[in-house]
Amino acid sequence: MRRPALYLAGLVVVACATLAACTTPHPAGPPDARQAIAADMRDMLAAYRKIIVLTAGQDAMPPPQRELVNRVGKQLFHDNQQRRARIDAALAELVHSGQAGRFEQAGALLSEVGSDPALHDADRLAFRETLAALYDEVAGEAGPQAVRLHKRLAQDLQALDDIERAYDKELHAAFDPLGQAMIAPRREKWDSYVAWLASRYRREDILKEAGVQLPPAQPTPAEIFGTRLPPKTVALTFDDGPHRVYSEQIAAILAKYKVPAVFFTVGQNIGSIGKDGAPHLNGGADISRKLRAAGYVLGNHSMTHAQLTKLTGERLKAEILDTDLLLRTLDPQRSILFRFPYGDRNAEGKRVVADARLLSVMWNVDSLDWSDPVPASITQRVMTTLHQEGRGIILFHDIHQQTVKALPLVLDRLAAEGYRFAGWDGSDFTVPAGR
Template sequence: MKRKVLYYVVFAVAAAGAAAGSWIASLGSPSAPASAPLPAQSPDVSAIGADLRTVLAAHRKIIVLTQDEAALSAEGREQARRVGQQLFHENQERIGKLEAALATLLASGKPTRFDAVGSLLDYVESGEGLYDADRLAFRETMQSLLALVAKDSSLPAIKLHKRISEDLDALAEIERNYEKEIRAVFGRFESRAIALKREKWDSYVAHLNTLYRRDDILKEYGVILAYPARPEPSEPPAPAAAAQAAIEKGEIFGKTLPKKTVVLTFDDGPHRRYSEEIAAILKQYNAPAVFFSVGRNIGSLDAQGKARLNGGADVMRRLKQSGYVLANHSFSHAQLSKQSGEGLRAEILNTDTLLKAVDPQRSALFRFPYGARNREAMQALESAQLTSVMWNIDSLDWADPVPSSIADRVLRSVDKEGRGIILFHDIHERTVKALPAILDRLVADGYQFAGWDGERFKVSGAAPPAPVARAAATGYANSWALVVGIDKYQKWPQLQYAVRDAEGVGQLLVQKFGFAPEHVITLKNEQATRSGILAAFHERLAHGNLQPNDRIFVFFAGHGATRKLSSGRDLGYIVPVDADPDRLATDAIPMTEIQNIAESLPAKHALFVMDACYSGLGLTRGAANASFLRDNAKRLGRQMLTAGGTDQLVSDGGPNGHSVFTWTLLQGLSGKADLNGDSLITGTELAAYVAPAVSSVSQQTPAFGSLPGSEGGEFVFELPEESEFLNTGTAQLSNDAIALNTKLDAQASAPAASVVVKDLQGGETRISAPAAVPVSNRQKAQRANDQGLLLYKEKQYAQAEAQFTEALRLRPNFALAANNLGFVFYKQERYAEAARWFENAVKMDPSRAIAYMNLGDAYARGGDRDKAKGAYKTYLELAPSGSGASYAKEQLGKM
């Protein structure tokens, strides 16, 4: 029972979250100091336990040093931050040694190793004197421990893995509780907002102030702050100030950048995971950055001074290939103002040698650890032909454990400074979490990101991708899916369509929306047991794979059931393949568990689509917000769309062996659910298309809503730009599919309309499509072309012609739309008009082979054999091994 304590604490905190006063106080006053000893163990475990307590002490001291900085003088803030950074880096080394000791323990093969680790977890979970905010100090160590345990397939290891996973879920909940305190005012950015809303955090800080004093921590590191000086008349600079001014000459500071320009810099990596996650986020915003790396994280030098690179160098190479600048942050992160002679030069030059081994064109940028430098250090830098880069905006991500607080601090500082070089660190998950919210706000406020061009920081001349808001809405790092389809139930009636539905959805996610195949987890028939489905959520997704900036799409096709509880409330279930109808409560998966899973997933946005009928899940009401796309990236989203309610049967008469619901879903995702025409399909738009359409052709009433824990975020599909040149090989829908689509489209919501849909308790809720994201004429043209493709495949030629015509009005040199317009004419046997548009297409894009094939067909059908021969020959010159080569040769043989 002991390992459950942390979870009980979390849920008690969540339940009392809205109450006045400190939620920490609800834990009870600590009766023992946090340094209370761990249970008696082997010397190795005792040493690890001591390291845990030291890690916690440093975590607490950093918070004490940096809290209430406004009360300090500028010099006091600088000294406190410098000591805090030193504590932080010492702690990073300590954590590294702690993880190495845990790895050695788990690899030892000792039969008591799991019990030993269990005793350490006892301390993290329920150690006397620990506050929940203290436990955040152990989060990254717990993540590493989870990965270490996962390497062992024994039963004790599996049990330990589950225990650590549960603890990580609880730590995520602790972080969310602190985030909620700030998120309530996030976006207002008034100077008093945080002070008014952080009473709970202040309770924790007040406790820390009973344990540590800032002055004592500073004194321990050789710093004593002077009394505030009385104002004195202006005098010439003192010798010390003059010396500092001489040091700063020739350095790069953020204050010299143009207005509304920022430089993003990341120190202390490379990190085996977080560096590349940060790079992926930056890529979504087309934002350049500089990564200042510590040499020992890249490799070492042998006796002859040659570089020996390690795995960190591979991360650096990938950063370089992605277009980011690599720079020097010393070899060991020593305080170089206290170094001299060969030791000082080695700190600079050894890392420079390693960087050149990774990238011969490495940048000539250097950042002093802690910003600490003196005249000798600057001279050594000049001798190495390197330039010092400082910062004027410190994220304090090395000190603050709460991502939204980091984001708030950076944005306040940027508002104040108006420009600058921002200091981040790429070795913490909290930086990864904070970054999207920071970038969203900077983009929305018109800031530009400057990159290093070899001589200076400047904004690239390339125009940013349009629209800006789309990057904020769809800036996912990775896309994941869990797709489940069950036909062959063991004890329930057999189904005919579910596996095919699951396969169709999985293929669409990969082929149309770019989900990586290895990220689409598919469970069919005998694979879709209760344990198999839950393991996919907990083992393959929730821990170690899903990241905070990812999205996950969940699709279930199979039986659903509803059970009436003694309270009179309905409870819905999804039915795994091995469920017994007489043991529904134990064999099936209740929707309450799906709710819990949805809340525990660390992804940004999740969308559950259930092609099954049941009731009994209370959804929170969600309404469209005209400005949501701008804010969407910083709001968690947890949404669900179901096929129907209690006692309803899923209709399986859809085309191509699909259920009506899944066929409608697939049509919506093909582009029909883009109700506002901005090439984005939100979860709300999908429901607004699917729900009334399915209701109009079946006895089902689909339901939609946001799950508890959602914060208004929307799952977003970005429709890819279709590049299909219509030709004789283009498939069209069957007559029954066209007939059903005609009925479905008759019920589709108009762009500005709202629709009423069911919630899963049988009530009703009104939803509407969000305001469209502004798009360029080029994007409007692409959207018109894509709509034309859909209409062509439904044999709606007049409407398709209108869409392709609109595309060419918006973008006169659009070869794709010209070809497709020509083919609509060709299909209607209007060969002369078709030929003219195929001619236009090849003028616009002379390398497009398929347009020459179409042109040859149009000439041939129009009776101009000579021109047809010329077009077919050109096709064969461009695509001698193309799919139409044999056809072209056959046509030439007939002439």
């Protein structure tokens, strides 16, 4: 695959490549701060690679192993979300600091991590969200250096889109978009990248490093699973939001297709609980209000997306009940739906959920959109699983750009193959009348 001209081998070098005043570069903040950001970026790429190694070839895994690797992969992903938040905040602070040479500093800081010529095209997709966030921050700044940096970022974001489209093209050419049966795609280029990753990381080592155990064997009948839906029926669910951009974009796509959905909300994304026990909503709650006003259902996805099987007592209750309080503040008629982070639950967690008069909702079709940067691959995975299951609750996440891009592809396939869309009516997942 031709490598697009990304100036930061993996992100963007906007310092010495585009700005003439780079002969005497300014240091980007204190050395320890630069080292911390650079370390976060290196760790972010390593975790991204491990996620791909963990989830590659899932179709051949027995269900217990598949659940295990997905759980570990999701933990790696959420660790990466925290790293990305730290990186984005540090770069935003630098861009808006007003200090001379701050735009060169931002580029130089990125280049410290991205100058490795061994990075692959697929590696570059790991940094797209960081690049997009920096693009948004620079947009509000004035001056010729800001304009140059903003233009360079736009070009590199376009180059990343070209990389994604190249992988998409491999997959689109491999299966019939209207047929009932999926044809196994030939993913030579992507497979070459995955094979290279497998030479550096072993799935067994990643699992051992995480120190995980097999998840609980059997769920209780009190939970809702997609297997109880009628044949050729699906319910769409989106976890981990709301996101400042992608949640509303996803809602707009759903509205275009007239499809219901449930958005499982992480409490800290919409507010906090004060020392006095009072709820305080933040800007994320405004997005959730819009989702609710548009007819979508809001569910509880814990306060911090912690692995609840590792918590007990008051800490466990707070994860569930604090988010419930925030959702009640936002919408007194909030739904009773709850989803355990990572799908990990035990007897104590289930008891707290039941005592709060909430209902646990699991899934049986996992898009793995958090692990896969290629929208066509996400689409293929959803349809392949549905062909095996015949029905299901589909797990997406409304915090990824690739989900926004994959969703119309999935909806087109589902509609073409005659699937019906079920929504939560307050007591069960049902297909609205007239559909």
